[in-house]
Amino acid sequence: MKELLLAWFDENGRRLPWRETRDPYAILVSEVMLQQTQVERVVPRWFAWLERWPTVAALAAASAADVIVEWQGLGYNRRALNLHRTARIVALHGWPSDLTTLPGVGPYTAAALSNFAFGRDVLPVDTNVRRVQERTGAAFDGSCAQALFDLGATICLARIPRCDACPLAAACPSRGSRYEPLRKQSRFEGSFRQRRAAALRAVAAGEQPSDGEALVSLARDGLVVVADGVASLPL
Numbered sequence: 001m002k003e004l005l006l007a008w009f010d011e012n013g014r015r016l017p018w019r020e021t022r023d024p025y026a027i028l029v030s031e032v033m034l035q036q037t038q039v040e041r042v043v044p045r046w047f048a049w050l051e052r053w054p055t056v057a058a059l060a061a062a063s064a065a066d067v068i069v070e071w072q073g074l075g076y077n078r079r080a081l082n083l084h085r086t087a088r089i090v091a092l093h094g095w096p097s098d099l100t101t102l103p104g105v106g107p108y109t110a111a112a113l114s115n116f117a118f119g120r121d122v123l124p125v126d127t128n129v130r131r132v133q134e135r136t137g138a139a140f141d142g143s144c145a146q147a148l149f150d151l152g153a154t155i156c157l158a159r160i161p162r163c164d165a166c167p168l169a170a171a172c173p174s175r176g177s178r179y180e181p182l183r184k185q186s187r188f189e190g191s192f193r194q195r196r197a198a199a200l201r202a203v204a205a206g207e208q209p210s211d212g213e214a215l216v217s218l219a220r221d222g223l224v225v226v227a228d229g230v231a232s233l234p235l
Contacts, residue, residue, distance in 0.1 A: 001138045001168050008167035009147035012154075017043065019146060024095055024117035025056040025087070031109050032083050036076055039153075045074060059084060060091035065233035068223060069204050075193075077200060078221050079104060115142045128152025135161070135174035192217075200224065203231045 016039065018030035029049055033042045049070065053059040059067070064084055071080035082104025089102060095118075096102065099110035111124035121142040123129065129148040133140065135156060140148060155162045159179050163169045188194050196217055199209035203224050208231060209215055215231055218224040224231045 001136060001171060002140060002144055004167045005140070005144055005147045005151065009150060012150065013146065014039075014150050014154075017046065019116075022117055022119075024113055025059075025090070026050060027117045028086070028105075028109070028113060029083065031112050032079050032104065033074060035079060037074055041074075056087045057091045059087035063235055065204075065235065068200070068233055072201065072204065075197070077197075077223050081222055112145075115145055123148075128156070131158065132156050132168075135177070136168055136172050138168075203233060 016030075018027055021027065030042065030046055033046055033049075052070065053062060062084070064081060067080050067084045068077060071077055074080075085103040086105065089096075099105050099113055100107060105113070108124050108126055111122045114120040114122045115124055123140060123142050124145055125133070126149070129140075129145070129152060132138075132148050132152050151166070151168075155166045159181055161174075161177070161179075163172070163175050166172065166175075169175050192214070195211050195214040199211050199214040200218055200223060202209040203215075203218075215224065215226065219226050219231075222234060225234050226232075
């Protein structure tokens with residue numbers, strides 16, 4: 001299956017800009033942005049981010065306030081703070097051998113960095129990779145990671161896989177199967193997440209939001225600082 005998968009990827013793989021680099025910083029930015037965000041939205045934001053802060057040292061020298069403002073619109077703003085904190089650690093001490101010691105870097109992101117930046121034979125297992133593994137029953141190594149991402153995102157879909165277009169279909173025990181819809185993420189409209197986002201935008205614009213509950217939540221996460229009743233972005 002590995003040979004079939006890689007041959008398919010050579011012909012059909014997505015051209016994504018972070019696949020053209022081995023820079024661990026650039027790859028980390030892409031991985032953090034891609035959490036909970038569609039690829040199409042990430043591409044222009046990734047380019048803009050790296051144009052502003054092209055190196056880990058440049059990001060480390062930035063203020064947290066500037067990082068938060070630049071992140072606006074990508075959601076889950078704690079990701080931006082963790083990325084900033086990681087940049088400051090790496091700028092001082094280099095990349096650690098255990099990447100999960102970095103803020104916001106869990107097992108998946110650590111495996112992705114290990115593979116795509118440092119050339120280690122580890123397989124980062126996200127939802128798409130896990131789905132292909134479970135349906136095919138096959139074992140794949142680190143060289144298959146990007147191909148598995150694309151197969152899961154475009155062919156081996158969650159509910160109705162496109163088995164007629166799948167390079168692994170002939171040997172796949174799940175060929176022709178259909179699946180129940182997965183639980184969808186809660187709606188953003190009208191949610192507390194939306195209230196937090198609105199409050200953070202207000203603070204970034206130099207205004208004082210009236211939503212005290214959202215403000216307390218943002219302060220708890222370190223996204224705003226409240227002093228003498230006035231909210232501002234962290235330095």
